[in-house]
Amino acid sequence: QVQLQESGPGLVKPSETLSLTCTVSGYSISSGYYWGWIRQPPGKGLEWIGSIYHSGSTYYNPSLKSRVTISVDTSKNQFSLKLSSVTAADTAVYYCARENWNDKGNWFDPWGQGTLVTVSS
Amino acid sequence: EIVLTQSPGTLSLSPGERATLSCRASQSVSSSYLAWYQQKPGQAPRLLIYGASSRATGIPDRFSGSGSGTDFTLTISRLEPEDFAVYYCQQYGSSWYTFGQGTKLEIK
Numbered sequence: 001q002v003q004l005q006e007s008g009p010g011l012v013k014p015s016e017t018l019s020l021t022c023t024v025s026g027y028s029i030s031s032g033y034y035w036g037w038i039r040q041p042p043g044k045g046l047e048w049i050g051s052i053y054h055s056g057s058t059y060y061n062p063s064l065k066s067r068v069t070i071s072v073d074t075s076k077n078q079f080s081l082k083l084s085s086v087t088a089a090d091t092a093v094y095y096c097a098r099e100n101w102n103d104k105g106n107w108f109d110p111w112g113q114g115t116l117v118t119v120s121s
Numbered sequence: 122e123i124v125l126t127q128s129p130g131t132l133s134l135s136p137g138e139r140a141t142l143s144c145r146a147s148q149s150v151s152s153s154y155l156a157w158y159q160q161k162p163g164q165a166p167r168l169l170i171y172g173a174s175s176r177a178t179g180i181p182d183r184f185s186g187s188g189s190g191t192d193f194t195l196t197i198s199r200l201e202p203e204d205f206a207v208y209y210c211q212q213y214g215s216s217w218y219t220f221g222q223g224t225k226l227e228i229k
Contacts, residue, residue: 045220045222046166046209046211046220047220048217048218048219048220059217060217095166100171101213104171105151105154105155105172105173105213106154106218107168107211107213108158108166108211109171110168111165111166111167113164
């Protein structure tokens, strides 16, 4: 069964770059699918950040695009998120998830357990 | 950007009752691109419905989705204690995803 696990610093200083990695087990990223990042500020709703294909093709939320870079390392079966110039508004639980699609549409499943990243000096 | 508005914000019901949750889009959404998730405190969202009406693997048949265009509904036919949670709708269009703000289903 496919499992995803986020990892990275839980505290980042304002103006610095947030870096997270998602490790996938039970499925080889090289076999296909897009893989995405979604975040959730404390007590608030969900916001899609962006997604990447195993080939490295990416697409991003237009509202975050100027600050986001998502990359993939198929040798480690991982994909990563970098978000630059962070502020307190970027404090959130960050989830990674597999993006599924067919003629029934697009959706995220499964999800990682999430990791809280706090932006504070 | 397609904005999804969920209503009500909070729904108070008792176990055994029927729950009807609404998700309204600011523009027409292809019914193939509407999904529903359940989220419990401290947990990641869990996929319930995709393609507006297809249940995900392992989801009980008391959960059903319907709708088209701009109006979509998640129905829980008979509430179980474990169904009290926050529910989100999600759409995919023009190469990006948006989520509704959520409906909290609480025990009355």
